Amino acid sequence: MRVAIASDHGGYSLKRQLLKRLGDTGDSFVDFGSDSEESVDYPDYAFEVAGRVASGEFDRGILLCGTGIGMAIAANKVNGIRAATVHDLFSAQATRAHNDSNILTMGGRVVDSELAEQIVRVWLKTPFESGRHARRLETIHRVEQDGINTAARTKEES
Ligand code: RB5
Numbered sequence: 001m002r003v004a005i006a007s008d009h010g011g012y013s014l015k016r017q018l019l020k021r022l023g024d025t026g027d028s029f030v031d032f033g034s035d036s037e038e039s040v041d042y043p044d045y046a047f048e049v050a051g052r053v054a055s056g057e058f059d060r061g062i063l064l065c066g067t068g069i070g071m072a073i074a075a076n077k078v079n080g081i082r083a084a085t086v087h088d089l090f091s092a093q094a095t096r097a098h099n100d101s102n103i104l105t106m107g108g109r110v111v112d113s114e115l116a117e118q119i120v121r122v123w124l125k126t127p128f129e130s131g132r133h134a135r136r137l138e139t140i141h142r143v144e145q146d147g148i149n150t151a152a153r154t155k156e157e158s
Contacts, residue, residue: 002030002057002060003028003030003058003060004032005062006061007108008034009037009038010042010066010107011068011107012036013037014116018113019031022121032048042071046074047075049061050077050078061075062104063075066108071085072105079145082102083103086106087115092104092120097127097128
């Protein structure tokens with residue numbers, strides 16, 4: 001699998017650790033920065049990776065910041081992206097099986113590198129279960145395309 005990875009300063013050290021540890025997965029990881037612990041803005045890195053995953057240039061993305069949360073908020077603004085912040089093994093498996101997440105985000109200030117490595121391994125190898133979960137993703141996709149008609153809803157409710 002082709003995996004795009006990036007971090008801000010809060011996730012930089014974790015990214016370095018992961019790239020060192022994940023050489024044996026058979027996947028190719030391409031690093032889109034940042035390149036130091038100097039302060040940078042996480043949305044710039046989130047959009048760099050999310051755009052490449054959404055376009056099909058990469059199969060998956062991994063984004064690391066202090067909490068993983070800012071990266072997920074930004075990445076999920078890109079059509080076609082399903083980014084999940086994960087800090088445990090159950091969620092790593094579930095967000096692939098149920099949500100078909102295509103971007104994994106983690107916080108370098110939240111999770112240690114050993115657990116993060118296991119999370120990535122589970123997340124990379126777990127397939128999407130489809131079935132009822134596909135129907136739910138179709139609903140999300142429809143809103144992503146068409147938006148929610150909030151004006152009509154407010155009228156109905158009043
Ligand atoms: C940077 O200090 C921090 O806000 C960022 O790494 C991330 O945690 C944002 O969600």
